[in-house]
Amino acid sequence: MTQSLAAVVLCAGKGTRMKSERAKVLHPILGRPLAWYPITSAFELGAQQVVAVVGHQADDVKQALTQGFPGQPLQYALQATQRGTGDAVSAARGALTGFNGAVLILYGDVPLLTVGTLQRLLAAYNPAKGPLAMISCRLADPTGYGRVMRGEKQRVEGIVEHKDATPEQRQITEVNAGIYVVESKFLWGALERLTPQNAQGELYLTDIVAQASKVGEVAVVEAPAEETAGVNDRAELAERAEVIRARINLRHLRAGVTLTHPASTFIDAGVEIGPETTIGPNVSIHGECEIGAHVIIDQGAVLTHTTVGDGAHVKPYSVLEEAVVGPRCHVGPFARLRPGTVLEEDVHVGNFVETKKARLRKGTKAGHLAYLGDADIGPGCNIGAGTITCNYDGVNKHETVLGSGVFVGSDTQLVAPVRVGDGAFIGAGSTITEDVPAGALSMSRTPQTIKEGWAERRRKVLAGLKQG
């Protein structure tokens, strides 16, 4: 196809059957709003202009979609009142002023159409023969859909909506998928000629098919029913999400990622994973995660907006959010990395360790039971079990800074703001409120006392009291 391509994606409808406060096209599937999927296909097909027609909750829809397509030329057109699919496409006319070529029309609530099927549609479109090509599919139960009307020699003559169809027409099982490619000049002219003389009193986009059949041949590409299915309620949303989840998993499997149990693996659309990485059962990877090569993410881990470097190992049931895990780090089991955590290379964070806004520099280890918040630690530190940075004074947060090779004994509280110099030692059980110079030993616990025979004397005293 040599003609230039633009796309119009209809996103204005309310989606009443979703029973939601949120516009239908904003309901997420694997980390992206529903309408992100068809819009992505339009860009992948090489559309120079993509116009999303918005109406219901227009501002929210625009904001979410703009976020989903940073730096891409996504445009918006407003359809203030929803007078039908034909009216919706007309709303995009202004945004496409000066455009001459093929206009691909997609629905914002039909997320499963593959680029391959759309390429077949574009290949079937031949403006020399007719100004419109469309996608149909065969359904065992066509209820609710527009039916494809064929006449002599199977020539397509139009679409009749279910609500307008006669009982005989309702027997037709070839339905309109609602996806078309149309020559722009013909499209704008045909839309002007639409009238709302139909059962729903709407301007039906489907009526342009009959118009196209009068000036040429309507090309039809049949697509698998799975691809053309839309989302009308939350049950259908869940069904479509399941297909997208399986597709994403398959893409990673084919790219060299092992998923030990794909049926329980949830990987969002925006996640990148390097080769030779293994993802265990019941793992969820949300948002914009980047996972390196030769990584192991074990059972039950949940990662959100997190980067994991090559060769790292995230052990079972760890929860990581907006964190950076460097190469060859070990995390968990049962670790919690909160936003702002940066683990440089070869860092170990063990079970029941919580970090927040903390940088653990190269080779630092915090093996067990610690809270490290607002901290800059290492390289090469050893953080004992039960260490806590007391970062909050009730009003403000303060920072704890540990130099290189610091040894923090178990059960230490570091009361921020506080700094510990390179190579210093903190005795176990200390509450550190003053800065510790490099190379020093600091302890703050009371000196240990020993009273020989004390236990026996006490036992006797207590026994005497009881007799008396």
Ligand code: UD1
């Ligand atoms: C439409 C087709 C039908 C086809 C079916 C396939 C028409 C008249 N009918 O019916 O032949 O079989 O899709 O799924 O086109 N929208 C707007 N503004 C409006 C109306 C709709 O933006 O004024 C958007 C909706 O948000 C939705 C899409 O257009 O994304 C389809 O609208 P919908 O009302 O669901 O059309 P159907 O009745 O399903």
Ligand code: CA
């Ligand atoms: Ca619909």
